[in-house]
Amino acid sequence: MPEEDSALVMQYAIDEINEAGGINGSPIEPIIVDAKSDMNVYAQKMRELILRDRVISVFGCYTSASRKAVMPTVMSRDNLLFYPTCYEGKECSQNIVCTGPLANQHSQELIPYMVENFGKRVFFVGSNYVWPKESNKNARIWLDDAGGELLGEEYVPLGSSEFGSVLNKIRRAKPDFIFSTVVGASDIAFHRQFKQAGFNAEDMPIASLTTGEIETRAMGIEYGAGHFLSAPYFQALDNPTNKKFVDGFLGSKYGKSGVTHYNMEETYNSAYVFKAAIEKAIDENGMENVTPRLIRDAAAGVRLSADVSPEGEVWVDENNFNTWLVPKIGQCQEDGSFKIVKTADSHVEPLPYSIYPDAGTCTAQGLKLPSGSIRKDVI
Amino acid sequence: MDYSWAPLMGSLVLGLSIASIWLVAALGLTIIYGTAGVINMAHGEFIMLGAYAAYCAQAYLGTPFLLCLPISFVVVALIGLFFERVLIRYLYHRPLDTLLATWGVSLMLTQGVRMIFGSSPKYVQVPEFLSGNVSLGIMNMSSLRILIVLMTVVLIVGIWYLFYRTYFGIKIRAVTQNREMAASFGVNSERIYMCTFALGAGLAGVAGCLFSALAIVLPTMGSNYVVESFLVVVTGGGPLVGSIAASAMMGEFKSFFSYFFNSTFAQFLLFVLIVIVLRFRPNGLFANTAVRR
Numbered sequence: 001m002p003e004e005d006s007a008l009v010m011q012y013a014i015d016e017i018n019e020a021g022g023i024n025g026s027p028i029e030p031i032i033v034d035a036k037s038d039m040n041v042y043a044q045k046m047r048e049l050i051l052r053d054r055v056i057s058v059f060g061c062y063t064s065a066s067r068k069a070v071m072p073t074v075m076s077r078d079n080l081l082f083y084p085t086c087y088e089g090k091e092c093s094q095n096i097v098c099t100g101p102l103a104n105q106h107s108q109e110l111i112p113y114m115v116e117n118f119g120k121r122v123f124f125v126g127s128n129y130v131w132p133k134e135s136n137k138n139a140r141i142w143l144d145d146a147g148g149e150l151l152g153e154e155y156v157p158l159g160s161s162e163f164g165s166v167l168n169k170i171r172r173a174k175p176d177f178i179f180s181t182v183v184g185a186s187d188i189a190f191h192r193q194f195k196q197a198g199f200n201a202e203d204m205p206i207a208s209l210t211t212g213e214i215e216t217r218a219m220g221i222e223y224g225a226g227h228f229l230s231a232p233y234f235q236a237l238d239n240p241t242n243k244k245f246v247d248g249f250l251g252s253k254y255g256k257s258g259v260t261h262y263n264m265e266e267t268y269n270s271a272y273v274f275k276a277a278i279e280k281a282i283d284e285n286g287m288e289n290v291t292p293r294l295i296r297d298a299a300a301g302v303r304l305s306a307d308v309s310p311e312g313e314v315w316v317d318e319n320n321f322n323t324w325l326v327p328k329i330g331q332c333q334e335d336g337s338f339k340i341v342k343t344a345d346s347h348v349e350p351l352p353y354s355i356y357p358d359a360g361t362c363t364a365q366g367l368k369l370p371s372g373s374i375r376k377d378v379i
Numbered sequence: 380m381d382y383s384w385a386p387l388m389g390s391l392v393l394g395l396s397i398a399s400i401w402l403v404a405a406l407g408l409t410i411i412y413g414t415a416g417v418i419n420m421a422h423g424e425f426i427m428l429g430a431y432a433a434y435c436a437q438a439y440l441g442t443p444f445l446l447c448l449p450i451s452f453v454v455v456a457l458i459g460l461f462f463e464r465v466l467i468r469y470l471y472h473r474p475l476d477t478l479l480a481t482w483g484v485s486l487m488l489t490q491g492v493r494m495i496f497g498s499s500p501k502y503v504q505v506p507e508f509l510s511g512n513v514s515l516g517i518m519n520m521s522s523l524r525i526l527i528v529l530m531t532v533v534l535i536v537g538i539w540y541l542f543y544r545t546y547f548g549i550k551i552r553a554v555t556q557n558r559e560m561a562a563s564f565g566v567n568s569e570r571i572y573m574c575t576f577a578l579g580a581g582l583a584g585v586a587g588c589l590f591s592a593l594a595i596v597l598p599t600m601g602s603n604y605v606v607e608s609f610l611v612v613v614t615g616g617g618p619l620v621g622s623i624a625a626s627a628m629m630g631e632f633k634s635f636f637s638y639f640f641n642s643t644f645a646q647f648l649l650f651v652l653i654v655i656v657l658r659f660r661p662n663g664l665f666a667n668t669a670v671r672r
Binding site for chain 2: 003004005037128154155156157159160161162164165166168169171172185188189192193195196197198214217218219220222256257
């Protein structure tokens with residue numbers, strides 16, 4: 001659902017970079033394609049972009065399914081995907097840079113906060129695909145640590161808008177709060193039917209990993225108010241860089257969405273990670289020799305200072321090319337904005353294999369297995 | 380888990396609600412398929428247009444939600460009428476071509492709406508009394524779901540009255556049973572088909588308006604409902620009573636399977652069940668014994 005707005009923010013970021021002189025004086029030339037949320041189209045468009053249009057990097061994808069659909073092409077052509085959203089981890093590809101939170105960064109603060117403030121009894125609801133399931137595995141670990149109790153775990157088919165039976169189960173289980181990894185259109189239906197079924201956010205808040213400013217506006221603010229979200233970015237963040245980003249974007253010709261959103265900010269940051277990385281690659285290798293692989297290598301350790309990144313300083317991990325960031329918890333207010341109720345004390349390390357210690361660790365060369373050997377391109 | 384009868388009653392009521400949602404989605408398809416034999420692949424998009432009609436009426440004219448229902452009906456009926464006149468009417472005797480043509484229409488409508496309104500979801504507001512919940516001791520149902528059940532009953536009674544108690548209904552049934560024979564008695568079958576198609580489209584519009592409050596308004600929302608609609612019509616076999624029986628059966632099974640297992644597995648079981656039913660009754664539960672074109 002937020003894909004269209006992310007595409008607009010990407011164009012805004014490219015315009016901003018080009019107006020400031022581009023990459024060593026050359027403007028970035030974007031090629032924009034619409035994959036229509038269809039996995040076959042995703043794979044096909046990725047081939048077109050890499051083989052026909054000969055792009056140096058690709059920015060995009062939202063669901064994990066779409067990422068998994070394009071990665072074989074990206075890897076076999078040794079291109080580079082900037083993936084600007086949250087995902088589950090458990091991958092170690094040498095052709096991707098991710099600017100959103102991994103599952104281990106996402107619920108680490110949220111679950112203890114909810115247990116402390118609302119109670120120990122929790123019900124998990126998610127869409128039935130890989131990201132919610134992996135996120136819930138992580139959440140269960142944090143829940144155990146916090147002494148919480150898992151009353152039930154339900155998955156609904158992706159895109160489903162029928163939550164009657166899930167809500168009946170929640171009514172019987174009487175949890176203190178709900179942990180939701182329902183995504184997209186289903187998420188909107190879930191929040192609406194939650195309120196329509198007579199529940200309210202004061203007695204049983206939903207702690208979500210995805211319900212941000214865009215989703216709240218689409219479902220109607222009265223359905224979203226009072227619920228919680230964990231994200232590295234909120235529109236309401238009070239710092240000069242974010243103010244410049246929000247005012248600049250909403251005032252530009254791309255700003256028709258009317259709000260900014262964690263996904264959009266992660267997209268914006270990915271453009272600047274790209275800029276920093278390609279400039280470094282050009283310095284080291286010369287303009288004509290730059291390849292996607294060199295850009296990726298140069299992205300290791302790239303730091304976006306608080307003057308560039310609206311969410312505050314972030315940097316790309318040198319081993320697994322995910323991003324160190326500060327998770328925050330926001331509560332949706334009556335006007336649809338989020339009030340930040342908790343900010344993590346420090347940056348949290350991205351750990352794609354945090355709950356699979358036996359699988360190995362992700363390094364820049366590939367997944368280092370416990371036996372010491374290295375496997376490349378693990379997705 | 381608690382297997383006492385209270386949650387089972389809850390599931391029974393929920394099944395009724397799911398059944399009414401699927402039935403109201405399938406009504407338009409039932410009428411068009413049952414009468415003209417047209418398999419309308421654009422049915423989901425007619426539902427989507429109904430939702431967007433409600434959104435437009437509310438956003439631009441400030442129409443209250445309940446008044447959006449008739450507006451959606453009229454708007455989508457007119458759109459259906461347009462497509463019937465320029466396209467479908469040339470294809471009545473070519474069922475495979477209607478399949479392809481209506482599928483084309485569905486792609487056109489999705490993309491057209493996306494171009495006009497964008498692909499971000501739209502918001503339809505419901506009045507306060509519809510955003511709550513009615514609790515009767517052990518049973519709970521949201522007011523909106525009750526409204527959908529009531530609307531479904533109203534629409535079914537209305538259709539039944541139209542088909543079985545009016546002169547126009549006699550003509551529809553005559554054309555359904557044997558088009559040539561009806562024509563030889565002076566029934567203008569082309570006009571009947573036209574009216575039925577518009578009526579079916581309008582019913583899809585009403586369904587879309589109801590779903591806009593329950594779930595989400597998106598250019599692609601139609602695909603969520605079209606599968607269930609087709610299952611209801613195919614399992615039912617075509618006539619109205621078949622669709623009612625099929626949706627009641629499917630809704631209750633879905634609800635009970637979801638109660639005992641989970642939503643995903645429930646969907647799987649339901650589809651298996653439908654395959655088994657169709658294995659033994661390939662023409663559906665209430666197959667039309669009249670001459671099929």
